[in-house]
Each structure stands twice: as structure tokens, then as C-alpha cells.
Amino acid sequence: MSNISSMSHDELLSIKKELQAEYDRFVKAGKKLDISRGKPGNDQLILSKELLNLPGDAPTFVDGVEAANYGVLEGLPSARKLFSEILGTKPEQVFIGGSSSLSMMFDTISKAFTHGLLHSEKPWSKLDKVKFICVVPGYDRHFAICESFGIEMIPVLLLDDGPDMNMVYELIKDESVRGMWCVPKYSNPDGVSYSDETVRKIAAMKPAAKDFLLMWDNAYCIHEFDGEFVPFLDILSECEKHGNADMVFEFASTSKITFPGAGISCFACSEANMAYMKKIISKQIISYDKLNQLRHMLFFKNREGIMAHMKKLGAVLKPKFDVVLNALNEEIGPHHIANWYKPKGGYFVSLYTMAGTAKRISELCKGAGLVITPAGATYPYGNDPNDSHLRIAPSYPPIDELKEAMKLLCCCIKLAAVEKLLAE
Ligand SMILES: Cc1ncc(COP(=O)(O)O)c(C=O)c1O
Structure with missing residues (x-):
């Protein structure tokens, strides 16, 4: 697929058909995916399970x-x-x-x-x-x-x-x-x-x-x-x-x-x-x-103990952030229709899509079973003046679900951009 941001009207019409067909396949698959909240995944929670046995027989004084x-x-x-x-x-x-x-x-x-x-x-x-x-x-x-x-x-x-x-x-x-x-x-x-x-x-x-x-x-x-x-x-x-x-x-x-x-x-x-x-x-x-x-x-x-624990958590999180960043690089990067931060810590990837498309992307995701943080939620009164910001939380789903979620999200980002360009 060539660069969406520089396509002619006819090219946009034809690519829209392809993207719509891909989107319809996601809808039909009826998956339930969620990248909406910065919740640790089960693969992180398990690393603290030993806590549940404490204090055990240890003194409480x-x-x-x-x-x-x-x-x-x-x-x-x-x-x-x-x-x-x-x-x-x-x-x-x-x-x-x-x-x-x-x-x-x-x-x-x-x-x-x-x-x-x-x-x-x-x-x-x-x-x-x-x-x-x-x-x-x-x-x-x-x-x-x-x-x-x-x-x-x-x-x-x-x-x-x-x-x-x-x-x-x-x-x-x-x-x-x-x-x-x-x-x-x-x-x-x-x-x-x-x-x-x-x-x-x-x-x-x-x-x-x-x-x-x-x-x-x-x-x-x-x-x-x-x-x-x-x-x-x-x-x-x-x-x-x-x-x-x-x-x-x-x-x-x-x-x-x-x-x-x-x-x-x-x-x-x-x-x-x-x-x-x-x-x-x-x-x-x-x-x-x-x-x-x-x-x-x-x-x-x-402190050393907690920092060593953070390393273990980081090792679980890094591959999940890689899934998100790689999907964006490969699927969205060539089209110049969005940009994003590449964090080294925290729980989120911030995505800035083409102005006026974030709400539409949110709606498309919802329609195909993917929950993302509602567009605008990261602004007071839910008001993103550019309607362009989306927050991705990679931590919660297992890797295979996250990959599916990112495929769907990328499809929605492209479809919304094409719709917007055609409307202009
Ligand atoms: C910036 C920030 N502060 C606070 C919290 C919630 O913290 P707590 O669970 O300690 O209430 C979150 C959870 O996502 C957060 O992102």
C-alpha cells in the first residue's frame, strides 16, 4: 500500500474498499479485545504472588x-x-x-x-x-x-x-x-x-x-x-x-x-x-x-529489592510495548497520518492521529470489539481540541491478543484517515 497521505481521490476510493473489507472481517470475527486501561497483566501479577503468603509465621511486631x-x-x-x-x-x-x-x-x-x-x-x-x-x-x-x-x-x-x-x-x-x-x-x-x-x-x-x-x-x-x-x-x-x-x-x-x-x-x-x-x-x-x-x-x-522486582516487571512489559511500537512503525509509519511517543517507562503509548479522526477511530474500534480509552478522555472535560489523541495501554492483554488489537487499531486509523481525506 502506498502512502495514504499523498493518494489521489481515486486511489483513496480504492484503498477505502480494501480497508473496509479488512475492517468487516474484524467485525465478523467478533473478538473482545481491551487496550483501554493501564492495568498490569496477569503475567505481572504472578511475580508478586509470594506476597499472599506473608507475613505467614513471621512476627508482626x-x-x-x-x-x-x-x-x-x-x-x-x-x-x-x-x-x-x-x-x-x-x-x-x-x-x-x-x-x-x-x-x-x-x-x-x-x-x-x-x-x-x-x-x-x-x-x-x-x-x-x-x-x-x-x-x-x-x-x-x-x-x-x-x-x-x-x-x-x-x-x-x-x-x-x-x-x-x-x-x-x-x-x-x-x-x-x-x-x-x-x-x-x-x-x-x-x-x-x-x-x-x-x-x-x-x-x-x-x-x-x-x-x-x-x-x-x-x-x-x-x-x-x-x-x-x-x-x-x-x-x-x-x-x-x-x-x-x-x-x-x-x-x-x-x-x-x-x-x-x-x-x-x-x-x-x-x-x-x-x-x-x-x-x-x-x-x-x-x-x-x-x-x-x-x-x-x-x-x-x-530499595534494592524493589528495584530488582521492577526489572522483572520491565522484562514482561518491554515485549508488549514493542508489539505496539512495531505495529505503528510498520502499519502507520509509511503513511504519515499519525505520530507517537516511544516511552522507556510508564504504562502508555500516546498516539496523535490525523486531526479530526480520534473519535471516529474510537468508534470504529468499539464496533469491532476493541475497547480503547475514549478519545478526548486525556483532556479536561473530555475536550481534545484537535480530536487527534488516543491512549494505548499495552500492559493488560496477553501478547497474541495485543497483536490482534494492534492490527485492528491500525486498520481503523487508516480507514478513518481515508474517510477524512475523502471528505475534504
Ligand atoms: C498517573 C496515575 N496516578 C495514579 C494512578 C492510580 O494509582 P493508585 O492505584 O495508587 O490509586 C494511576 C493509575 O493508572 C496513574 O496512571
């Missing part, structure tokens, strides 16, 4: 704490130490919570609305307007949290080295801009990591809002699947250097390391924020599930 009982709201000292070593913070800046970092993010914003943050003059619920900077494309569930609190979302483009900081610096002059979402390493969905220079610019922000909340979601901080671990700056100390120690809350979890929904999660923040938050959280819960924290500590032991 560790670090001077009985893990099987109430107490120690901020979590087991060893678990705080482990996350501090991963994030580059101090153990006393880390709070280990339940099984979901997203829930802690929701909770942090919720507390801003109900109680206010450390430097709030009043709770956000008493403000006329609360706006957040949302780096796009971004994580749909961050945007869903904003929507549920009625926070107005302002999209700021993610460039190759992080958010467009010129725009961010302009926006934070407005006092009603109270926060910003960031996924600094292997961002969901582009897989882009912020440069040190950009991280420093973020840490040095001087927002008009005195209680500005930097939501630093480091969900993929050690999630390389291709190559060696890439170090990153500790956002807490960077903020502190610029007099912004209390501006940031950082989040992480073992959801993509052990078991999503049954791992452990944390937030990290300044010690002043920690004291403030602990006061409120202590009204909400007596203590989190320290047995699960212990289970994870017995399983990993230390």
Missing part, C-alpha cells in the same frame, strides 16, 4: 510496632523509609496510607475544600472560584476529581521537557488558580519525563494564591521497562530551596508494582504539612492497614 493492631497513623517506619529512599525525601516526610494513591489525592483536595490547607485563609468551599492547571494530555482520573469538586480546569500543554512553563507562570498570577496536576516521570499518557530545569522552574513558582497546591503524582517514578533507572529530582527539597516547602504534596504507590487496589500508597510533604494533615486524618481513621505494609516490607526488604 516490627520496628517496635505491632502491625496487627491499631496505632502509628503515619505507617510502619520501615515502609516510610523505603518510600523516602524511592522518592529521595526524608522518612518523616512520608505518610503511608491505604491501597490507593488516587484516593489520597482526592482526600487532599477534599480537605482543602472542607478544612482548608495549612496556608488557606478559608476552606476552598467558601471561595467563589477554584481553578487548577491541568497539564495535557493528562490522567483522566485527575480531571475527574476536579470535575467532582467543581474546579475549573485550565489546560496547559505538555512539551517534550514538561509543562509549558511560560503559560504556567502567567496563569499563577491569578489568585483563583489554586493548584496544578503533574505526573513528572513517564507521564500518563505521553510517557514524557520533566527535565530537571522544568522541575526547578515548577519548584520556584510564586503563585498569587498563598495556599497553592502542587499535586505531584509520581505514579511511575521507578517504572522503567527499557534501560536503566533514571534518577529524578526530589520535588520536596527543590520546593524548600525556593521557600515553597509547603506548596507540594507528592504521591506514589505500589499499584503498578505489586497488586493494584491491594498495594500500599503514600504521600510525601513538608513536616509542617505532615503535622497539619495528621491532625485531620486522625479524625478520619485510627490507622491504616499496617499488615499490608509489613507484607510489602517482608517481600521487598529494601
Whole structure:
């Protein structure tokens, strides 16, 4: 097949017939395929199965704490130490919570609305307007949290080295801009990591809002699947250097390391924020599930243990990302109708199709039994201004299903491009 983007009208008509016939064969085959969510595959989950036998007969009294009982709201000292070593913070800046970092993010914003943050003059619920900077494309569930609190979302483009900081610096002059979402390493969905220079610019922000909340979601901080671990700056100390120690809350979890929904999660923040938050959280819960924290500590032991585990996970993930990238290179590359990032970590491949075709591709995929993240989901209010972005999550399906899914997706990308060119 020659290059779709430079075909004549007649060539497009004939290629459309071929692609339609191929698409109809997929519909007829009636497969059920899913590349919609960044869920670990069963081949990853199995690597943590030993966790299920822990603590077994091992003592549950560790670090001077009985893990099987109430107490120690901020979590087991060893678990705080482990996350501090991963994030580059101090153990006393880390709070280990339940099984979901997203829930802690929701909770942090919720507390801003109900109680206010450390430097709030009043709770956000008493403000006329609360706006957040949302780096796009971004994580749909961050945007869903904003929507549920009625926070107005302002999209700021993610460039190759992080958010467009010129725009961010302009926006934070407005006092009603109270926060910003960031996924600094292997961002969901582009897989882009912020440069040190950009991280420093973020840490040095001087927002008009005195209680500005930097939501630093480091969900993929050690999630390389291709190559060696890439170090990153500790956002807490960077903020502190610029007099912004209390501006940031950082989040992480073992959801993509052990078991999503049954791992452990944390937030990290300044010690002043920690004291403030602990006061409120202590009204909400007596203590989190320290047995699960212990289970994870017995399983990993230390940072080296968790990094060795990440290597095993990476070895499972890499071939799946290769399937996606090879299919795009071979099937779509020659036609110049899309481009995409080639991530070395994280959980997604971000695909930019011909403007005005992403929704149509989504619809075509659905019609043939392939679930992909809905077009637009990675933008606030589901609004991708170019209707061109699609997110591919390669981790969940087995390789043979992923190959099928990619064949179908590539067929849909080409068909939608041909339809669009013919309509023009
Ligand atoms: C950027 C990002 N943050 C958070 C989460 C969810 O984390 P958790 O399972 O710890 O709630 C995900 C899951 O895909 C994610 O991509």
C-alpha cells in the first residue's frame, strides 16, 4: 500500500474498499479485545504472588510496632523509609496510607475544600472560584476529581521537557488558580519525563494564591521497562530551596508494582504539612492497614529489592510495548497520518492521529470489539481540541491478543484517515 497521505481521490476510493473489507472481517470475527486501561497483566501479577503468603509465621511486631493492631497513623517506619529512599525525601516526610494513591489525592483536595490547607485563609468551599492547571494530555482520573469538586480546569500543554512553563507562570498570577496536576516521570499518557530545569522552574513558582497546591503524582517514578533507572529530582527539597516547602504534596504507590487496589500508597510533604494533615486524618481513621505494609516490607526488604522486582516487571512489559511500537512503525509509519511517543517507562503509548479522526477511530474500534480509552478522555472535560489523541495501554492483554488489537487499531486509523481525506 502506498502512502495514504499523498493518494489521489481515486486511489483513496480504492484503498477505502480494501480497508473496509479488512475492517468487516474484524467485525465478523467478533473478538473482545481491551487496550483501554493501564492495568498490569496477569503475567505481572504472578511475580508478586509470594506476597499472599506473608507475613505467614513471621512476627508482626516490627520496628517496635505491632502491625496487627491499631496505632502509628503515619505507617510502619520501615515502609516510610523505603518510600523516602524511592522518592529521595526524608522518612518523616512520608505518610503511608491505604491501597490507593488516587484516593489520597482526592482526600487532599477534599480537605482543602472542607478544612482548608495549612496556608488557606478559608476552606476552598467558601471561595467563589477554584481553578487548577491541568497539564495535557493528562490522567483522566485527575480531571475527574476536579470535575467532582467543581474546579475549573485550565489546560496547559505538555512539551517534550514538561509543562509549558511560560503559560504556567502567567496563569499563577491569578489568585483563583489554586493548584496544578503533574505526573513528572513517564507521564500518563505521553510517557514524557520533566527535565530537571522544568522541575526547578515548577519548584520556584510564586503563585498569587498563598495556599497553592502542587499535586505531584509520581505514579511511575521507578517504572522503567527499557534501560536503566533514571534518577529524578526530589520535588520536596527543590520546593524548600525556593521557600515553597509547603506548596507540594507528592504521591506514589505500589499499584503498578505489586497488586493494584491491594498495594500500599503514600504521600510525601513538608513536616509542617505532615503535622497539619495528621491532625485531620486522625479524625478520619485510627490507622491504616499496617499488615499490608509489613507484607510489602517482608517481600521487598529494601530499595534494592524493589528495584530488582521492577526489572522483572520491565522484562514482561518491554515485549508488549514493542508489539505496539512495531505495529505503528510498520502499519502507520509509511503513511504519515499519525505520530507517537516511544516511552522507556510508564504504562502508555500516546498516539496523535490525523486531526479530526480520534473519535471516529474510537468508534470504529468499539464496533469491532476493541475497547480503547475514549478519545478526548486525556483532556479536561473530555475536550481534545484537535480530536487527534488516543491512549494505548499495552500492559493488560496477553501478547497474541495485543497483536490482534494492534492490527485492528491500525486498520481503523487508516480507514478513518481515508474517510477524512475523502471528505475534504
Ligand atoms: C498517573 C496515575 N496516578 C495514579 C494512578 C492510580 O494509582 P493508585 O492505584 O495508587 O490509586 C494511576 C493509575 O493508572 C496513574 O496512571
